[in-house]
Amino acid sequence: EDQVTQSPEALRLQEGESSSLNCSYTVSGLRGLFWYRQDPGKGPEFLFTLYSAGEEKEKERLKATLTKKESFLHITAPKPEDSATYLCALNTGGFKTIFGAGTRLFVKA
């Protein structure tokens, strides 16, 4: 069965304290791995798509990487406005997209 697991469930950082979020997966055929950011009570906001192992993408303080079994979202020198839930999602073919449970990030000034 296709599975997506995110860790940690919650992460508390001081402003400027860099860290990484993990998304591990077991799927029969990965078609795309997506990272989204979600603020409370709002819809997820698309961040990155990764397709193959070794691929990396960056946007401001965020960098996403992909291996054959997991993806990392690295956050460099986070700011309080980076506080949100970060969701990892996989497409295994057709329309089916599976979301992980998310990592809730809290950044304190």
Next chain:
Amino acid sequence: DTEVTQTPKHLVMGMTNKKSLKCEQHMGHRAMYWYKQKAKKPPELMFVYSYEKLSINESVPSRFSPECPNSSLLNLHLHALQPEDSALYLCASSQGSGGSYEQYFGPGTRLTVT
């Protein structure tokens, strides 16, 4: 423009009511989705319209009925809902329904069933 709009933002309905949620996108996307999200849980896919053809998550109860009047509009008709259906309902769209397409989400409709 990567905007997906949803109306209403909030909806309170009784278990005997009939109501509809509406979603619109003007990005020329050919796939549109309905998701249900409970508090502190990830979104769960309910329905997909791809090139105006419906695909269903078979675990979704029949009291939820989707409609796609055209490629830009998506409705979700609600009838005889239960309190456990209270959730954030998210609409999303993507360029296609294959694996390489990211989804763009609307702000959601917060539904409360009393």
